[in-house]
Amino acid sequence: MKILIVGGGMGGTILANNLARRLHEELHGGKAQITMLSASDRHMYQPGLLYVALGRMMPQELYRDQRGLLEPEIEFHVDPVEEFGLDQHQVRTKSGKTYSYDVLVIATGSRIFPDGVPGLKENAEFFYTEESAVRMFKRLREFKGGRVVVAVGMPHKCPMAPLEITFMLYDYFKDRGLLDKVKLHYTYPIGRTHSLENVAKWATPEFERLGISYETLFNMKEVDGVGKVVRSEEGTEAPYDLLISIPAHKGMEVIEKNGLGKSGWIPTDRYRLNMEGRDNVFVLGDTTNLPISKAGSTAHFEADALAENLAAMIRIGSPVRDYDGKVFCFIEAGKDRATYAMFNYQNPPNPKPPTRAVHWFKTAYNRLYWASARGLL
């Protein structure tokens, strides 16, 4: 049984390590083989970028060597896939090699797509890449006051990022004694302050308590960098001195180019996690089209379920459980308080009042992540 994992992010890495542990005997007996193809020899802890943007983590802390994270039985190549031959059960890579498989797992992730809004890329600060997060921090350091707008596109990675950056910016300006010179304004594309209704019910009074203004049903149309204003599809305007954006995301280009899914999101069965119409192709994390959060936690819990199922399929010829839609997201509510949202397909989240203890747990998880990636946590 040849298992080929395309993508070395959180989902692919947890799956590979979890499977390697479950299939120890099969891997050593030559009955199973796990191969991973990735675009990079480094693994980034992406949630850490939020802290880089506020000067609380250094970019170097976010990386580990990908090979070093993987169980030794896993064959690993830095050689991104360019062509998917699903009918032939094979892929072709950038180097020109062909890899065949019995089971394919696609976990290529997502990317920001600011180009959909004219002027956004040139005029907004982001924190979704190392370079942009560092640049954002430098802008914040220089900022002396004015109107700060947080503008959000959909869909995007990390559902809590818009709230977290807003609350953390509030504390950042407070600590620097700038609160009386700063006006924070939050915009969100749908008719409430967060897509998860109970999270919105918690966040909206927090905004009101802190004096953070907000506009919902605000979909970015264009950014005028000269007039310093964001115009919305709805006909309203948000003037800014500093524009922070969570841009809309797309799946990876290779997914779109191969016709596997519109905008790079692959149609996926919500319980079995197989690509619709394909029994031997599975999809993890951001790459799915599932109506759940695009978050590392989603990829993590999906990978746990899929590892158990793939191992069971090899051992007893049948999957043993469904993915239940489980997601767990921390929500930083400032510099030293946090809450969390835990939910699945059946049960919506119900965030509790933020505490220091949950923030400390999040801070610890920023380090414990590497145990998760190794499939230990």
Place this chain on the structure above:
Amino acid sequence: MGEETVKVVDATGSFCPGPLMELIAQLRDAEIGDVLELLSSDKGSAQDVPVWINKVGHEMLGSEEKDGVWHIRVRKVK
């Protein structure tokens, strides 16, 4: 006079905010006066989309549910 041409935007199977995002993208490319019919199987979107249409100032032509699919008709007016 022939019947008005209606462009169907099929967002069935997509969940909030998918249908609204789909409608916004299609309206961006439409001409003033065009009528679009959004199909959505998501109940939340069936509530959100008319609120959005009202905020933007397009003309809401109607919303009805048939077999679990909401048909929301809107005319682009600006």
